[in-house]
Amino acid sequence: MREGFGEENRERPGAPARRSARAVLAAVAETYTELPWPEQEDGEPDDGPLGWRGYGAARRSAAERTGESESVVCAVADIGGVPVVALCFEFGFLGGSIGRRTGDLIEAAHRHARAVRLPVVTFVATGGSRMQEGLLALSQLQRVARQSALTRAAGLPQLAVLRDPTTGGGWATLGAGADMVVALPGAQVAFAGSRVRPSDADPAAYTAEAQFAAGHVDAVVPARELPAALALRLRLLTSPRATAPVPPPDALGTTDLPRTGWDAVTRARAPGRPRADAYLDAYFTVRAEISGDRCGGRDPGMSCGFGLHDGHTVAFAAQRGTATRPAGYRTAARLIRLADRLGFPVLTLVDTPGAANDAEAERAGAGAAIADLFAAVASARVPLTTLVIGEGGSGGALALAAPGNTWATPDSYFSVIAPELAAAILKRPPSAARATADELGVRPQDLVDLGVLRGVVAARGRGPAPEG
Incomplete structure (x- = not known):
């Protein structure tokens, strides 16, 4: 199912291509099967909990444009022969923003990962919390953080792939909170989104490379190398565990003992x-x-x-x-x-x-x-x-x-x-x-x-x- 990540992001030359969630999954996974949607409560107004005018129409337009019903696709995927639960953000759906329904999906995916003992890999591309749902959307970060903490306590590894952009609560929970974090070159990675930063801010400080230099990202990996990089890390984090102390390495230098x-x-x-x-x-x-x-x-x-x-x-x-x-x-x-x-x-x-x-x-x-x-x-x-x-x-x-x-x-x-x-x-x-x-x-x-x-x-x- 693998496909390429596509051409460069035309909105910001030098940034990685903004691919759909399913294109990303197809590029890194041998196969993937979408997880079923959790049951949804009835009775929410068309324009959401705040009655935000035009919100319902915006969601319908986003669904028609992307083919998705929400800003994240959750699936069981095979990456390098390792089964994982994959959470892949769809930036084309309202900027990959996190709302209450997004929280439902992420929670269900983590619950499934714990039930079947699979690692979680999150492909982040989000502008943050969904304004049209107000504080209810922002509170999903607490919910997401709890699910991540429960998965961590269950002894399951979590990996994050930072796409463009990774900002706001998506970076501050699913991105920065993962055990191992890799990022695509040139991706925006920051808590502050591009429209809320100081006017004199250095754009270079808000990139994957800057976050790597500051110790917040483990590796910056080109898109073409991402499947192999993920496969290696997943292989290492899911291989058999030794219960005894490992032997020390053999000496590689001088073999005689020092006289003084x-x-x-x-x-x-x-x-x-x-x-x-x-x-x-x-x-x-x-x-x-x-x-x-x-x-x-x-x-x-x-x-x-x-x-x-x-x-x-x-x-x-x-x-x-x-x-x-x-x-x-x-x-x-x-x-x-x-x-x-x-x-x-x-x-x-x-x-x-x-x-x-x-x-x-x-x-x-x-x-x-x-x-x-x-x-x-x-x-x-x-x-x-x-x-x-x-x-x-x-x-x-x-x-x-x-x-x-x-x-x-x-x-x-x-x-x-x-x-x-x-x-x-x-x-x-x-x-x-x-x-x-x-x-x-x-x-x-x-x-x-x-x-x-x-x-x-x-x-x-x-x-x-x-x-x-």
């Missing part, structure tokens, strides 16, 4: 040492990332998402060797809580000199973000596994570590503080950093002896070292 503490530090800081991307590529056959903390920030130094390992989905949060920023910690906490709710084990990779300590990091809530990650790790019901693959700098590294199930590679170190900083605090000269590293006991084998680490992993084929 300073040797461990210099190895971990070596530019050519394998980094998180290499470990993730070796561990997972496929993976998809989430991006951003949903609070206005992204940290390229923290990679989070889901991947397939030995046929099972594993969530991952990996530091990439830079000082971790507050947005990175919040994104990792978001990932761990999502994995916990969906029942997936978690792998974390530690590699940071420490938490970012500049003024901007403090203003962004470094302490609160680290505390939130500690809490997410401590309260997780799913098993966590950690591998230290490089620098393990202080609490900024420990926040991502699994208590009782943390391993290390031979070219890593873990320390209460960097040796140079420890020497400075102790009022020692910079030249004392080497000796201080030995005193701190930062080598992987030292930490195994202390009982802080479970073991040191070996290269592929040799397996983890025995527990220390």
Whole structure:
């Protein structure tokens, strides 16, 4: 049934094409079957609950033009071999606006998803709540939010695809409230619609790309790539769950243990040492990332998402060797809580000199973000596994570590503080950093002896070292 998304949106050059709901479903789904309409109460006036003059005629005209009876089409669809409940907005029906009847349909679709245990995928294209129904229309957002919350509590994943436009309550509930959010390039994505923004507002701030940069969207995906992108994410979020902790990755770098503490530090800081991307590529056959903390920030130094390992989905949060920023910690906490709710084990990779300590990091809530990650790790019901693959700098590294199930590679170190900083605090000269590293006991084998680490992993084929 797949078809293309069509030509560019002529109303706003550069924006994605505004396709009908059924054209969108046909483009991404192998097959789909529309869900039956819920029963409707009798007695509503033709012009709606407010008696808005011409409202009935406008609805009839919209139905004739689009072939739909409301602004959303709800169906059971097959996307990449995964059955889902799909909610697809019809922008041609009164701008995809949300009214009471729209709320009926969305509620019925979520109820069906929970009854048959299917994920929910929402293709959003809406200008917001329907003015002709007044506050009754606006109150549908509470109803929609409750249904989404119930589906979330049932442990079912929710994905959102942001089309053009995604504004108002549709963005603030079904869009931004989804577990994973992808957007079409150039789509308007904002709470404020184009006609209610300040006259001097920068249009670029109200786009999918801007929302991605601010940490509110996980990926911006071209229309031609959308079917594959959705299929991958749905495959990952519906694959079998492992109930035991996953094994740590094999070591990819140096295999012999460091002789001194300073040797461990210099190895971990070596530019050519394998980094998180290499470990993730070796561990997972496929993976998809989430991006951003949903609070206005992204940290390229923290990679989070889901991947397939030995046929099972594993969530991952990996530091990439830079000082971790507050947005990175919040994104990792978001990932761990999502994995916990969906029942997936978690792998974390530690590699940071420490938490970012500049003024901007403090203003962004470094302490609160680290505390939130500690809490997410401590309260997780799913098993966590950690591998230290490089620098393990202080609490900024420990926040991502699994208590009782943390391993290390031979070219890593873990320390209460960097040796140079420890020497400075102790009022020692910079030249004392080497000796201080030995005193701190930062080598992987030292930490195994202390009982802080479970073991040191070996290269592929040799397996983890025995527990220390």
